[in-house]
Amino acid sequence: MIDELDQAFDGAGEDPGRWRHRKRKGGGRGRTLLTMTLVIVLLGVLGGGAYFGISKVKGFFSAEDYPGPGTGSVVVEVKSGDSATAIANTLYGLGVVKSAAAFVDAAKENPKSKDIQVGSYLLRKEMKAADALVMLLDLKNKNVNKVTIPEGLISLQIFDKLSEATKIPAAEFKKAAKSPQKLGVPAMWFKRRDGKKVDPANIEGFLYPATYEFPKDATATDILKIIIEHFNNEMTKLDFANKASKFNISPYEALVAGSIAQVEALLPQDMGPVARVLYNRAYLGTFPCGCLQLDSTVNYWLRISGKDAKASEKLLASELHDPKNPYNYDVKGMAIGPISNPGEIALKGAIEAPKNDYFFFVTIDKKGTMAYGKTNDDHKANIRKACKNGIPLCGN
Known part of the structure; x- marks a missing residue:
C-alpha cells in the first residue's frame, strides 16, 4: 500500500x-x-x-x-x-x-x-x-459494513443480508431496487432478441455475488449503486455482451441462462453444458414444446410470491403448470427473467456454452454429477440412476 x-x-x-x-x-x-x-x-x-x-x-x-x-x-x-x-x-x-x-x-x-x-x-x-x-x-x-453475497441468491435474500449488516430495513433496499437503470444498469440490458419484453423494474440478476465493503453512512441506494457498478465492471471484463451475440441472443437472455445454470448445476464444469441445453430447448425449435420445463423456475415464482420453495418430488402438477405463474413449465422460450444472481463461473458458462445436442440434464448422485440425454428415454434412464444413488426423483 x-x-x-x-x-x-x-x-x-x-x-x-x-x-x-x-x-x-x-x-x-x-x-x-x-x-x-x-x-x-x-x-x-x-x-x-x-x-x-x-x-x-x-x-x-x-x-x-x-x-x-x-x-x-x-x-x-x-x-x-x-x-x-x-x-x-x-x-x-x-x-x-x-x-x-x-x-x-x-x-x-x-x-x-x-x-x-x-x-x-x-x-x-x-x-x-x-x-x-x-x-x-x-x-x-475500518469504517465499513462488510457483506458477502454468495452465488445463486435471489434479490429478496440479498436485501435481507444487506439489511442484517447495515441495519437498513430490507424494505428500503426493495424500494431502491425498483429503478435499476437509475442505479446504473445500462439500458441495453433491458432488451431481448426473442421478442419478449423485459421488466425495467426487475433487478434480479444484476446483484453481482462478491464480498463488499460499504461505508457505514451509505444509504440503500448508495449500496445498490456500488453493487451495480461492480456488476458492470465484471460484465466488461467478461466481454459478456459481445460473446452473447455469438449465440444470436441478447445479453439479458444470456444472463437469464446464467442465472438458471447457477441454480441447476452443482459443479462448475456443468454450468456451460446446462446453459447449452437451455439454448437448445428455447431456440432450436426442435424440442417438442419449445419450453424449459424446470422446477427451478417454478420455485423462483413461489419464493417471490412469498411462499416456500419445494423439493422437486414435492411440487404439485397444479404448481408446475399454474397459468398465473409466468415461469411455469409450459412457457415457451427462455424464461422472462433471471431466477438468481449468478457468479462468474455461471456467467462464463452462459457465454461459452459448449455445443451439444442434449435436451435433458439431471443430477444423478450426491456429489452433484450431472448426466445428459438427447431423448426422453435417455432422461428416464438417468433418473433411474439418480434414484439408485439416493436422489429422490422417481416420483416425477
Whole structure:
C-alpha cells in the first residue's frame, strides 16, 4: 500500500548538523535574507493568528507526539496510492496525530506499515502516532459494513443480508431496487432478441455475488449503486455482451441462462453444458414444446410470491403448470427473467456454452454429477440412476 515513507521530509534521514550547515553555491546569504524577510512579512500579516500558523507549520516538520490514548472519534480516508507521508498529512490535518513527522517515524519503525489498505477508518483524535498506525493496520477499525453475497441468491435474500449488516430495513433496499437503470444498469440490458419484453423494474440478476465493503453512512441506494457498478465492471471484463451475440441472443437472455445454470448445476464444469441445453430447448425449435420445463423456475415464482420453495418430488402438477405463474413449465422460450444472481463461473458458462445436442440434464448422485440425454428415454434412464444413488426423483 505505502510506496514511500518520507517523500515530503527530504533531509529527515541525514545528519542534522551536516544538513543545517550545508553550503550553497551562489546567493546563499541573499536567499536566507529573502526568506527571513518573507517570514517577517507573513507574521505581520497574520497578526494574532501568527502563533497558530507557526504551530501548524511546525506540526508538519517536527516529530511532536501525543501521549495518547486519544478521545472521541474521527473518520480517516486512506486513498489508493497514498504514501506514509500522505497518510500522515491526512492524520495531522484531522487532529489525529500531533505531527505528521511523528507518524512517518512510526511508519519507518513498523515494517507492517506498508500493509495499510485503502478504505475508511474510525480513529480517535490526539492519538500517539504509533497507536494510530496500529489502528490503521487493524481491519476491525475500518469504517465499513462488510457483506458477502454468495452465488445463486435471489434479490429478496440479498436485501435481507444487506439489511442484517447495515441495519437498513430490507424494505428500503426493495424500494431502491425498483429503478435499476437509475442505479446504473445500462439500458441495453433491458432488451431481448426473442421478442419478449423485459421488466425495467426487475433487478434480479444484476446483484453481482462478491464480498463488499460499504461505508457505514451509505444509504440503500448508495449500496445498490456500488453493487451495480461492480456488476458492470465484471460484465466488461467478461466481454459478456459481445460473446452473447455469438449465440444470436441478447445479453439479458444470456444472463437469464446464467442465472438458471447457477441454480441447476452443482459443479462448475456443468454450468456451460446446462446453459447449452437451455439454448437448445428455447431456440432450436426442435424440442417438442419449445419450453424449459424446470422446477427451478417454478420455485423462483413461489419464493417471490412469498411462499416456500419445494423439493422437486414435492411440487404439485397444479404448481408446475399454474397459468398465473409466468415461469411455469409450459412457457415457451427462455424464461422472462433471471431466477438468481449468478457468479462468474455461471456467467462464463452462459457465454461459452459448449455445443451439444442434449435436451435433458439431471443430477444423478450426491456429489452433484450431472448426466445428459438427447431423448426422453435417455432422461428416464438417468433418473433411474439418480434414484439408485439416493436422489429422490422417481416420483416425477
